[in-house]
Structure formats: C-alpha cells, structure tokens
Amino acid sequence: MRNKIFAGIISGILACMIFLYGILSFTGHLVSANEKILSSGTYSVDGILRSATSNQASMGNAAIAKPMQIIADGDQIYLRMECKALTTSLGTAQFTGYLGAFHYFPGWKGGSSGYELPKNEAPVAASVKSYYKNVYDKYNHPQTGTDAKVKGKLYPQYMTIPVKERESEIWVQVYVPVMEEISKGSGLQYARLQLDWDTLKQISTEIPEDMKEEEEDSTDKDSLQNSSIDSSKNTSTSSSKNTSDKLDVNNLKDGIYSVSGQMLKIDKETRSMANEAVGHTIKLAVKKGKYYLTLDFKGLEINSQFGYLSNLKYFISGYSLDQYGAPKGSVKEVSIDSYQKDSEGNRVRDRFGTNYPDKVTFPLIKEALSDGYVPLKVFVPIMESISSGSGTQPVFLKLDWSTLKSVTGESVFKDTDTTRKGLSSGGLGSSSLIAGTGNLKAPLSSETIIGDTQDMLKSSDNSQSIIEISESNTVSTEEGETPNAASSVISILVSLVGMFYKGKSRGVF
CATH class of the missing domain: 2.60.40.1850 (Immunoglobulin-like)
Structure with a gap:
C-alpha cells in the first residue's frame, strides 16, 4: 500500500514538473518574441560584419572595434560602433586607412533567399557622433587626397544606428578607401552586420555623453549605393x-x-x-x-x-x-x-x-x-x-x-x-611602397582584395573575425545574472523528489 501511495506522489510531482516547465518555457518564448525593452544603460555585445554573399568576414569588419555597444535610452535602442584604422599587406606593400562611410537598410531582410542585395532600397547614413580630428592620409587629405569620396572629410570615430532588441542581422553598406585604391570599384560593398545577443552584458547604467546630443553627420549623406554599380x-x-x-x-x-x-x-x-x-x-x-x-x-x-x-x-x-x-x-x-x-x-x-x-x-x-x-x-x-x-x-x-x-x-x-604584357621575371611583389600609417592589427584577406565573392576581410584577432555562439544549456550564475525561472522551479521539484525517496528509504512512506 505504501508503495502505491509513494508511486502516486512521485507521478504527481513529475506531472507537475512537466506541466510547469512547459508553461514557463512557453511564457519565455512569448517574452522573447515580444521583444521586451532593455533597461536604460550601456551594454556590450559581440558582433561581426559579414560579406553580403558569403559567411566570410567583410572587408570592413576589422575597421570596427569589438565588442560593440548597445545603448538603451528609454524605449529607444541603438548600436554604437567605434571605428579604427585597418592595415592590409599585399606582397611587400602595406595599405592603411579608415572606414570612410557607413549606411544601413532599415527593414531589409535579404529578400526571399536571404542573400538578395537591397538594390531598390534607400540606404540611410549612420549617425556620426564624433570624428578623428586632424587625421588625414593619402585618401582624405584636403589638398592632396586621392579619393574623391572622402577628400577633405574627417573619418568617423563613433557612430550609431537604431536597432531592435534581439535583431540579429542588419544589412549595411560600407566604403573603405584602402580597398578602392587596391581595386577600383571594390571600396563600396554591401555587408550583413550580425549581433550575438547571447553575449549582451550591461556595463553601465549611464549612456555615453555623445549620445545625449545629436551631432550633424558631415559624411556625404547622398546614397553611395549606385556609385560602384554605375561604374560597371x-x-x-x-x-x-x-x-x-x-x-x-x-x-x-x-x-x-x-x-x-x-x-x-x-x-x-x-x-x-x-x-x-x-x-x-x-x-x-x-x-x-x-x-x-x-x-x-x-x-x-x-x-x-x-x-x-x-x-x-x-x-x-x-x-x-x-x-x-x-x-x-x-x-x-x-x-x-x-x-x-x-x-x-x-x-x-x-x-x-x-x-x-x-x-x-x-x-x-x-x-x-x-x-x-x-x-x-x-x-x-x-x-x-x-x-x-x-x-x-x-x-x-x-x-x-x-x-x-x-x-x-x-x-x-x-x-x-x-x-x-610580358613583364620581367621579377614579377609581382618587388615594390615596397607604403600607403598611409597605422599598426598591423587586422590584415585583409586576399578574398577582399580580389572581391569576386564581394570583399572578404579577415582579422588577425579571432575575436574580431568570428562570433562564437555557445550551444551550452548550462544556466549562468555569475554575479549580476539571474537564473532562468523554469530551471529554478525544476530544481526545486527535483529536490522534493529526492526528499520523498529519502523518506521512503527511512520508512516514512
């Protein structure tokens, strides 16, 4: 008789566990789907700028510092990016420069295939919050600049674009003068900015000062979308x-x-x-x-x-x-x-x-x-x-x-x-010309240079070249983090089952 009572109790507890887990999991999905608003503050988030036509890193990936930041200001959420110099080596020659312009395509999801280019979509310029003051190179120098798109213009240092919570991919367009010099027409490229929201961590309850005031973006607001297309x-x-x-x-x-x-x-x-x-x-x-x-x-x-x-x-x-x-x-x-x-x-x-x-x-x-x-x-x-x-x-x-x-x-x-035609046997690689200045932090891959799979840049820093998304289901209990509610309830119920087993073994049931 006692065994039947015990078995009934255990069955009831297990049924409750399954039922509660299902309820809480379903509720969790609803919360995620409805995109709850983050509390105000500054967060860090990992991300990568991928080529529009492959899963390789885009040429502009190394020009954006990692991790990036998510800024939550009331019901508005922004992605804040810091631009940095990138350097690539080709043979014995080095090319160094900055990101010249950054545009995004609101609402574009890659069409039916997920990889269609936003040809008929109007690009929107990122909001530049600050520029590299008095930084001029061979491309943007006011008098001697060789690139008409950036000549006389300052390079962006911090810029933002609006995002939605849990928005994992944003179609963008970048312009990198370095790549335009290496191969005419390859400086302007479509790309996919991917964010790993599982890495989101709050680093401050404040928002950066440059986010509190709108600063006019002196970067060319005209669409760069067709400049390389027209040239072809x-x-x-x-x-x-x-x-x-x-x-x-x-x-x-x-x-x-x-x-x-x-x-x-x-x-x-x-x-x-x-x-x-x-x-x-x-x-x-x-x-x-x-x-x-x-x-x-x-x-x-x-x-x-x-x-x-x-x-x-x-x-x-x-x-x-x-x-x-x-x-x-x-x-x-x-x-x-x-x-x-x-x-x-x-x-x-x-x-x-x-x-x-x-x-x-x-x-x-x-x-x-x-x-x-x-x-x-x-x-x-x-x-x-x-x-x-x-x-x-x-x-x-x-x-x-x-x-x-x-x-x-x-x-x-x-x-x-x-x-x-018919060059001497010295061949390629005899030149030692150096273009621009900067440290060798993130060399571009040859795929970016030839551009046939549309500009592929690989960083020497693995943290900048790929997002490592954990597949572990382990519940994090680090300081400042809250365990998942469903997991907590299950843990409690499992503990109760253990108590009943102990009670049975001691003759209580």
Missing part, C-alpha cells in the same frame, strides 16, 4: 552599323566577330579585380555553327605591382546558381593558345610560378547567347599566397551583345597596353 555599366555601345544592320547573335555565319566584355563579381554588377587582367575587346569565332571565345590576358597591376591569372575554367551549359549567386556545376579547362613571355621571349616566371596563359579559347555556352553572362572560375596565385584557398574565385564575363561586329583580321584584338 559604362560599356561602350557605339557601333558603326545601323540598327537595321544589327547582327543576330543566335544566327551568326562562320567568321570572326568582336564584342565588348567585362569581368564582374557574382552580383553581376560590380567589376571583379580580374577585369583588369583581361582585354575588353573579345574575339568571337564561329566555326561550322559553333561559337568560341578567345580572351587576351595581361598583367594584373596593383599599386605598381604585377601578377597574372594562372588558370581559367569555364562552366559548361546547364550550370545553376547557389544561394549567393555564384555559379555551380561542371567546369572544364580552357585551351591555352599562348603563354606570357618576357622581353627575351622566355615564359614569364615569378615567385608564384610560371606558364601563365596569354590567350585562351573555350566554347561559348548557349545561356550566354540570351543573357550575355559567361560563368568562369579564375585562379590568381598572389591571392593564394596571401590566404590559402582564396586564390580561386567565381566570376561572370559579361558580354555586351549590342557591340557585336563582324571584323577582318586580328588588329582589333591587339593589346595596346604593352606595359602589362
């Missing part, structure tokens, strides 16, 4: 033929044709760094009804340093796109027609290798006849030397079919830029 759309559309004589790209006779083309990043809009390594008047040969493209490569120049593309593959017909917009599918090697040679007629050799292709030919896939996009995969040795695995990048060769012309002879394809 300057392809010449001139043609010596009348509209009535326009060639039908789907029904070309056997022969030789020319067409303008550019290498673009996977967003299909901004120029890839590989764009500087290829001639833009491209040869299209039609033989027995089959189409073939021939690309003419040249040295890739970065601040008086040179390198080459060493490998190119093309995606065969039937390729698809991944969630970031990068091509995926089967690839094949191109045919190498000739190799880069120096002034003595020998194949160019540098510290990264040799046998660099000069001219290559490959079949034109049928998809490109309608949309003009030719998916390729390039390999740049210098990028691989900086960061293993980053030398290979997907790109799109964009053909402007409105420039298609029938040609005779090969003169139209001759590269007039002889300074970037």
